Amino acid sequence: MADMSPEQVEELKEKLKNMSPEELREFQKKQCIFCHIVAGRAQAKKVYEDEHCIGILDINPANPGHVLLLPKEHYAIMPQIPEKEIMHLGITAKKLSHALLRALHADGTNIFIANGVVAGQKAQHFMIHIIPRKEHDEVGIDIPEKLLSKQQLQQVKQHILPSIMKSLGIQAAKREEAGKEPVEQVTPKEQIAVPAPRHEPREVVIEETPRKAQPKAAKKEQPKKVQTKDEDVTLDDIADLLGGS
């Protein structure tokens, strides 16, 4: 792929433009290095394998022993994965964490998932990072803290709680009791930017995420200044976050 002539690149771009979402997904699978690793066509240090997933050593580890747990099936982000498979991945992540604690005498582990480029996702294949930790190892996964007022928290609560209840199926259960249709599960996968495949023209990403994906309001309300960690959160910031409504 890397040594294509300009004509070939143009041809590929044209081809990608005309693909249906299903074809694009297939195409992405073919381009995905982790799918190649799963299929045994690319090399990796495999520490775990079963019917549904594999665990490999990250070649750019946060710490020695950093394991990437990958579903064998190609999913870009977690919301696309069936529940049963998430369950299996979770249980396997726990086993791997346990193995890292014992095998490497780690003091702790981080289990880390990034959904979307803005969350730090680098590959287009969903993965769970399991990172062995030792005291003062300076792996920067610290979660900063910013004090919010009770009022601000309440405001956020009002905004997110209905979605959380719906997602957990709490409302749905109540409705079923009342003899109504259960609430449909919303999968917001369209709105998440997935990292571009390595050697592919950027256009693919744009094609892959439909135009309707980014809500206009969210774009408009983007905070202009970059927040530093030390700054207090103001009501304006909340308003920014709650902008879409």
Added chain:
Amino acid sequence: MMTDCKLCSLEEYLKLIEHEEITYAQPHKPAIPGHVLMIPKQHMQIIEQIPDEDFGKMMVQANKISMALFESLQAQGTNIIIQNGISAGQKDPHVCVHVIPRREEDGLNFLWVPKTLNEEEMSTIELRIKENLTVQLKPKEVEPPKPEKVTDDYLLKQLHRIP
């Protein structure tokens, strides 16, 4: 329930809802508004104490919370983070899962600087983990002890200095 545990008492947390074995809450000091914490009602210090099935289910629920944050906050991404042990950044001796909504230029960054290892070091680590997993995954005849009984577990000793 441990009376001096902040995650048992929910001191410093605003409860969102309780569902099955988990309490969902917002920390008073979130990384960003919309930061949700999943706290198992039962007091357990590290994930190794949680039964496999329950932990798998927690990840399923974490995904649901992440989806809810995508929907309600129009998040452009989410992070799901577990800090297992004080060296991993765990602040209270009670398991919790962080679900954090993300957007561009939100000022958060959880990414690490990669370390470089040579081929030999990588192979040694590969072997050690594999060996350990082979032992661990052998079918056990004896039922593993219930979580509340493993207080003097080897792993807990490993995670010394939890406040």
